[in-house]
Amino acid sequence: MEHETFSNLERAEVxxxxxxxxxxxxxxxxxxxxxxxxxINETLKEQVMEDIALLWLIGVxxxxxxxxxxxxxxxxxKLGKKTEFIDGLRVTDKETVEIAQMVLSGKINKTLVxxxxxxxxxxxxxxxxxxGLIQADFKNEKLGYxxxxxxxxxxxxxxxxxxxxxxxxxxxxxxxKGNTYNVNGDTAAAAIAGALGAxxxxxxxxxxxxLRDKDDPTSLIREVNLKDIDELxxxxxxxxxxxxxxxCCKEAIKLGVKKVVILDGRVSHSVLMEILTNEGAGTMVRGxx
Numbered sequence: 315m316e317h318e319t320f321s322n323l324e325r326a327e328v329x330x331x332x333x334x335x336x337x338x339x340x341x342x343x344x345x346x347x348x349x350x351x352x353x354i355n356e357t358l359k360e361q362v363m364e365d366i367a368l369l370w371l372i373g374v375x376x377x378x379x380x381x382x383x384x385x386x387x388x389x390x391x392k393l394g395k396k397t398e399f400i401d402g403l404r405v406t407d408k409e410t411v412e413i414a415q416m417v418l419s420g421k422i423n424k425t426l427v428x429x430x431x432x433x434x435x436x437x438x439x440x441x442x443x444x445x446g447l448i449q450a451d452f453k454n455e456k457l458g459y460x461x462x463x464x465x466x467x468x469x470x471x472x473x474x475x476x477x478x479x480x481x482x483x484x485x486x487x488x489x490x491k492g493n494t495y496n497v498n499g500d501t502a503a504a505a506i507a508g509a510l511g512a513x514x515x516x517x518x519x520x521x522x523x524x525l526r527d528k529d530d531p532t533s534l535i536r537e538v539n540l541k542d543i544d545e546l547x548x549x550x551x552x553x554x555x556x557x558x559x560x561x562c563c564k565e566a567i568k569l570g571v572k573k574v575v576i577l578d579g580r581v582s583h584s585v586l587m588e589i590l591t592n593e594g595a596g597t598m599v600r601g602x603x
Contacts, residue, residue, distance in 0.1 A: 381499030445470030450487030461495025508569020
């Protein structure tokens with residue numbers, strides 16, 4: 315028989331240490347924005363799904379919002395469709411938004427639902443089009459069908475939570491004229507979390523979190539208040555790809571989310587560490603109060 319890393323007593327002690335956090339989050343809503351490296355790596359994908367299923371089983375109301383930019387790009391390449399960018403943003407014509415809808419709401423969404431169901435979760439996949447969840451319009455005519463959120467109709471998500479499902483949401487939006495839009499996943503997650511008054515929004519990414527020195531992984535800023543963010547912008551600490559993420563954190567808190575965490579999706583079971591331990595993982599953004 316192989317030597318086990320943990321004895322049964324150690325396992326029991328770990329579970330009892332998690333008890334205060336289980337109690338704290340039981341019945342509370344946690345929105346997870348999922349994408350990037352953790353989605354591409356199959357082992358990490360399984361671990362994220364395990365974390366979500368475990369949290370759901372102990373009574374946390376999980377809402378999973380997912381992206382899938384790399385898979386959209388892969389599909390476009392397979393179909394011989396070239397990607398055009400304006401100021402770093404993908405131009406999304408009618409054909410591109412159809413590809414995005416196919417990949418996000420079809421392949422990725424149903425794969426995640428299947429994972430959760432396989433390991434004992436109870437999941438339901440929907441897109442922002444279903445029930446008019448994400449109502450959008452053109453963000454910029456030059457960019458084509460890139461959507462700016464105009465309204466969130468949160469009722470379909472609330473209905474699923476009340477029926478004890480894990481809603482799995484792809485961020486395709488719609489308008490009243492039959493158009494569909496590719497909506498930024500972080501922006502959509504912030505708006506959905508705000509509409510739900512979520513206890514926490516977890517934004518999974520492929521860096522450690524907000525670093526004081528972007529080249530030094532040990533310079534992680536573990537916690538930041540809204541009032542500190544302008545100063546960090548002025549100092550150049552928040553720069554590049556972190557700018558839109560921090561702006562989404564600010565927006566989520568203004569909309570009523572209690573805390574937002576930028577989490578390293580490359581770390582095994584980082585979601586469980588964030589919810590069920592004192593130290594957590596990544597960078598937490600909280601309101602001024």
